[in-house]
Amino acid sequence: MLANCVATQDVHRAYGGVVPEVASRAHQVNIIPVVDLALKKAGVVKEDLSAIAFTRGPGLLGSLLVGVSFAKGLALSLGIPMIEVNHMQGHVLAHFIEDPKPNFPFLCLTVSGGHTQIVVIKSPLEMEVIGTTIDDAAGEAFDKTGKLLGLEYPAGPIIDRLAKLGTPRFEFPEPNIPELNFSFSGLKTSILYFLKRELKKNPEFINEHLNDICASVQTRIVSVLMNKLKKASIQSGIKEIAVAGGVSANSELREQLIATGEELGWSTYVPKLEYCTDNAAMIAITAYYKYQKGEFVGQDIVPMSRYAL
Numbered sequence: 428m429l430a431n432c433v434a435t436q437d438v439h440r441a442y443g444g445v446v447p448e449v450a451s452r453a454h455q456v457n458i459i460p461v462v463d464l465a466l467k468k469a470g471v472v473k474e475d476l477s478a479i480a481f482t483r484g485p486g487l488l489g490s491l492l493v494g495v496s497f498a499k500g501l502a503l504s505l506g507i508p509m510i511e512v513n514h515m516q517g518h519v520l521a522h523f524i525e526d527p528k529p530n531f532p533f534l535c536l537t538v539s540g541g542h543t544q545i546v547v548i549k550s551p552l553e554m555e556v557i558g559t560t561i562d563d564a565a566g567e568a569f570d571k572t573g574k575l576l577g578l579e580y581p582a583g584p585i586i587d588r589l590a591k592l593g594t595p596r597f598e599f600p601e602p603n604i605p606e607l608n609f610s611f612s613g614l615k616t617s618i619l620y621f622l623k624r625e626l627k628k629n630p631e632f633i634n635e636h637l638n639d640i641c642a643s644v645q646t647r648i649v650s651v652l653m654n655k656l657k658k659a660s661i662q663s664g665i666k667e668i669a670v671a672g673g674v675s676a677n678s679e680l681r682e683q684l685i686a687t688g689e690e691l692g693w694s695t696y697v698p699k700l701e702y703c704t705d706n707a708a709m710i711a712i713t714a715y716y717k718y719q720k721g722e723f724v725g726q727d728i729v730p731m732s733r734y735a736l
């Protein structure tokens with residue numbers, strides 16, 4: 428890995444969430460400088476490249492279009508092939524950027540701003556989703572709770588930090604969802620009603636108990652994730668367990684994963700933080716496996732906002 432450059436769009440913070448139109452405009456502004464920076468950092472010129480990889484989906488169509496169109500132009504001008512990558516496959520294969528790498532087959536809990544999935548990975552390019560959310564993603568559960576609490580977006584890292592200063596003394600119900608699937612919208616509603624009830628009695632309730640509320644919410648989100656992951660491991664008999672996506676930065680999830688792993692004899696894998704959140708290296712490593720198999724696409728390729736693994 429020669430360079431892994433990230434252009435973060437802080438512009439969304441003021442809106443309390445990602446604004447699609449603003450995101451694609453910022454992509455248009457950023458894409459040439461960030462590619463240029465990556466080439467400089469890597470010490471290569473574009474004529475040295477052997478293929479161009481890009482994210483085809485899932486994601487916001489406007490943002491994907493910027494990337495796909497740029498990749499088409501660059502590949503065409505250099506006369507080299509293009510490789511399309513599924514963003515969620517990238518999150519899983521982030522484990523192969525550096526050692527230690529999981530052994531096949533392994534289970535990956537991918538928890539991000541838009542997804543919550545348990546995936547069985549049989550080989551680099553053979554994976555199957557065995558559990559998914561039927562409504563909100565785990566990251567959304569953190570962010571939407573944060574909004575109710577008046578925290579900035581994205582609230583996940585803030586809740587993580589405040590939870591360390593509190594105790595999880597408020598009980599929120601664990602959703603009863605069949606199989607290996609998840610649901611977080613009920614949790615959000617129960618937090619909303621809990622806050623309304625308590626604020627009626629004491630208008631300062633959030634300010635006075637913020638750390639404990641954060642600890643309670645985080646404990647519930649993490650327990651939901653861990654219970655399903657345990658179930659998936661028992662059902663599949665797989666004890667190589669990985670996590671991916673932005674929420675895997677969560678310190679309680681990391682602690683629980685290690686503790687449960689020791690208890691159940693798992694080998695656990697958590698990538699470095701910079702490979703957990705969205706990054707280009709995870710797209711490149713996926714493309715590396717596809718390149719070896721000659722899986723290229725033509726200029727007729729189109730982005731897909733919904734794109735199943």
Ligand SMILES: Nc1ncnc2c1ncn2[C@@H]1O[C@H](COP(=O)(O)OP(=O)(O)OP(=O)(O)O)[C@@H](O)[C@H]1O
Nearest residue numbers: 539540541542566581583584587673674676677705
């Ligand atoms: N320490 C943390 N604890 C909890 N959540 C966190 C933490 N750090 C980041 N997050 C959450 O991770 C999410 C962002 O992750 P990521 O960048 O992987 O998502 P995304 O790329 O927007 O979504 P997707 O990959 O599904 O399209 C946000 O919801 C954020 O609140």
Ligand SMILES: [Mg+2]
Nearest residue numbers: 514539704705
């Ligand atoms: Mg992502």
